[in-house]
Amino acid sequence: MVRVTDAVRPRLARAAGIVRPRLARVAATARPRVARLTRVAKPQLARLTATGPNARSWQYGAGAATVGLALAAGVVTVAGPWDSTGQRTAERDRATALERTGGGDHGRTADSSRTSDTAAGAPRPAPSAASVLVGLGGGGADVVVKSAPNALPTGAGVASVLTPLLADPVLGARHAAAVVDVATGRRLYGAGAGTGLTPASTTKIATAVAALSAMGGEHRLTTRTVLEPDTRELVLVGGGDPTLTARDDDGAGWAGLRTLAASTAAALKKRGLTHVTLSYDTTLYAGSEVHPIGPNGNLARVTALSADEGRPDDSTSGPVTRVPDPAADATRTFAAFLKADGITTTPPGPSKATTRAKSLASVSSPPLSVLVERMLTNSDNDIAEALARHTALATGVRADFAGGGAAVRARLRKLGLPTAGVRIMDGSGLDRQDRITANLLTALLVKAADPARPDLRPVLTGLPVAGFTGTLADRYADGAAGVVRAKTGTLTGVNALAGTVVDQDGRLLAFAFLAAGTTDPGAAQAALDRAATALAGCGCR
Structure with missing residues (x-):
């Protein structure tokens, strides 16, 4: 267990002060639905763990699935991931991060993609958090929708929150955004969502989905x-x-x-x-x-x-x-x-x-599932380029930069994802010629949550946790810590953020924000963080 120093305790206490009231509020509204959700989840969980693709990888997260379904109704939106000892892993990582000096972000250099040390030292895979294992049962998502019909977010509600925030001039001359309700697949918000913009390191989400779908989570190198x-x-x-x-x-x-x-x-x-x-x-x-x-x-x-x-x-x-x-x-x-x-x-x-x-x-x-999580948590460019090449090899394409990018795009197209306006030149997102749409990024996240695709779950569990792990370890300290999980992206003049957020009513939303032509990377990053925090803070009805 991490030793919490006197310097760290006040910051942990402040973070806890943010978390506890929300947890209490959400838990109070969720208790009547927990038993019903658990009854629905258990049979489906048993079926998936026994027959689902890539069964061994699925078993890694199976213990959290029932909790995840309950969480979709709002049971534990901010509890965070747990390790095998019952300790809240994210809190342990955050305590360590607060004791460390140095950056969790190499985006401060020109033309770079963001990355970070994990809080505990050497890069480790992100823990599989219950908050992203939502709607895994065949009927789980339907139960969530029917159990709280008045809690469904609306397009108008999301627009009223996001539109003024995304109009901030610090986001540059062009920006795009999309928000999707993961349980229903319904798009709640779109602004230039079909326009391809430079994605920077959010490209790694596409690389992850393509690699897992081509080789499976148990594949080893x-x-x-x-x-x-x-x-x-x-x-x-x-x-x-x-x-x-x-x-x-x-x-x-x-x-x-x-x-x-x-x-x-x-x-x-x-x-x-x-x-x-x-x-x-x-x-x-x-x-x-x-x-x-x-x-x-x-x-x-x-x-x-x-x-x-x-x-x-x-x-x-x-x-x-x-x-x-x-x-x-x-x-x-x-x-x-x-x-x-x-x-x-x-x-x-x-x-x-x-x-x-x-x-x-x-x-x-x-296993590849672990490599994917490490790549996403730490924005590891070396792993990303390797996975693009292995995707090319697995699909009979020349294993070079162009072939890796082409193989990734071909896999996404095969999965039925929206690839119009998309150009992928590498696996890491360092190539400024890459173009990805907000529509594709949210579709990738929704696909990774598909009950029929448990093999893609590492795409969600590998996303950095706001205020706790990876490239988000030093962000959201006083905002939506623990409830935003997102992949960052930064190049000179480019800022991006794509991931998931649990709103006040326990709805899991996938979002993607892309900004081009930014001149102040710190201000642009803060603006995107405010947008994600706003989603976490609203029911958007």
């Missing part, structure tokens, strides 16, 4: 070693795992080069080999490794083999000058680990493993 017969050439074969680490694994579950080296050394010794020629294979990906925007501290060279995202220091997120050749650097580190295990090697060079090579050892990433 494997790095392996093979031995070429008769030549004693050991090849380290990159599997495109952006979370591969050369650091000591602290139990986070990331694949480690040290572990791979130990297993490889043991396999070589069984064959009587203690000296080998070392090579590395990065041919899984095609095309240029350098993003079209050029070298940028927010993204390493995109290669099928790298360790710790090519970071030369102990950082886990944020902009930093990356190593010039991540694959060669990772292989040199691997050679050092082999040497410590009694295997000497030649200086490594690039190669390609043949079909005759014998497999020696391998390590695999956490």
Whole structure:
């Protein structure tokens, strides 16, 4: 448990003062409906966990589903996610965040996409919060609608709240917005919602949906070693795992080069080999490794083999000058680990493993569902570009920047999502040529909440929690902390915010705000936060 210092206690108390009155109000109106919702939810939950696609990933969030259905009626709109010990994870993360110094936002540099450390240090997946597991049962959403007909938000109500806020001049010359009631799928608000604007890092929502739909949440990325017969050439074969680490694994579950080296050394010794020629294979990906925007501290060279995202220091997120050749650097580190295990090697060079090579050892990433959550929570550009390439590979498209973007758009079109006016050039949103509509962003979020698509749920559970995690850890401290979950997006002249919010009546709303031509990024960010906070604060009837 996190130690709460005297400096932190007053801020936690202030946050609690905001949360408790709302919780009490909502709980008082919800109690009569809890038993009825629970009776409806349990049979459907049992069916989904037994037969739904990607059953193992679904079981990860199954325990929260009944609570989520009750929450849709307004039981615990601000309680936040819980960990396995019963401690409120978001509160723990926030307490840690308040004790940390430094930024949760690398958007302060020009032409960058936002990212952040998680509050507890190294990036971790966001917890699956009950507040986003809403309407999962076949009848769950209908029960919510019928149980509180007077609590339904209206288009006129939403417009009366948002229109004056989005007219703020700090949002630039062009902006677009959309709001959708997740339970009904009904659009409540739209302003330029079909116009494609530069989305910045909100592009990652599209990348996440495409990757999960193409590969499934249990898919893992494997790095392996093979031995070429008769030549004693050991090849380290990159599997495109952006979370591969050369650091000591602290139990986070990331694949480690040290572990791979130990297993490889043991396999070589069984064959009587203690000296080998070392090579590395990065041919899984095609095309240029350098993003079209050029070298940028927010993204390493995109290669099928790298360790710790090519970071030369102990950082886990944020902009930093990356190593010039991540694959060669990772292989040199691997050679050092082999040497410590009694295997000497030649200086490594690039190669390609043949079909005759014998497999020696391998390590695999956490499930794709975890990678998606980490990508969204921390706005991780390296993971985003890797997932776009893997989406291309899974769908038979060339695995380069253009192919990844095309594959993502094709998957969205296959899902029946509105792709008119949409152009996706990369997976991260760093490319200023990207164009995404507010309509698509809200449709992606609604699709991720579809009871028939539990495989897409990590798109919702990975969204940063306002005031608690990821790129929203230092925002909403005195506003809608805990009830807004959203992906941020920032480039020079561009500000975006897309996610979900629980309103005063317990309705889960999906929203997307895009602003272009902004000149004061701090003011524009604050304006978007005010709009999201207003949605949380109204019943909008």
